[in-house]
Amino acid sequence: MDSLYTELKPDDRLAGADPALVSAPTRNEPPRVIEIGEVTAGIAVPEGRGVRFFSSARDFDGLDGAVFRTAEQAARAARARIRARAPAETGPDRARLRRA
Numbered sequence: 874m875d876s877l878y879t880e881l882k883p884d885d886r887l888a889g890a891d892p893a894l895v896s897a898p899t900r901n902e903p904p905r906v907i908e909i910g911e912v913t914a915g916i917a918v919p920e921g922r923g924v925r926f927f928s929s930a931r932d933f934d935g936l937d938g939a940v941f942r943t944a945e946q947a948a949r950a951a952r953a954r955i956r957a958r959a960p961a962e963t964g965p966d967r968a969r970l971r972r973a
Contacts (some may be wrong), residue, residue, distance in 0.1 A: 889896040905944040907951055917944035926950070932958070 883939045903920040907926075917924040920940065926947045928937040933951055941947040 907944065907948045909948075909951050909955050914948075917941070917947045 888909060895897045902919045904916050905955075906916050907914045912932070913924050913929050915928040915930070915936070917926055923940045924944050924947055925934075926936050926939050928934050934952060935954065936947070937951055939947075939950070941950065
């Protein structure tokens with residue numbers, strides 16, 4: 874009977890792994906700064922098959938560390954966070970800022 878504990882060579886360890894879980898080599902794309910209006914939301918850094926978002930403002934800390942397929946998806950998520958906050962902000966200054 875074969876032993877359940879065998880020595881694996883480094884090449885054998887990833888042979889049965891799911892390709893989606895194995896990170897691909899990083900692309901030659903540079904990191905992208907994501908700005909929403911005049912606010913720098915964060916940076917999208919290529920990682921594996923997507924980009925990892927690192928927030929640079931407290932409003933976007935909920936997205937910090939999230940992985941997106943593209944930098945554009947990260948930017949959309951950041952814009953969605955701002956839109957979700959907008960109804961909570963009320964007052965005379967809000968209307969003036971929207972027109973500018």
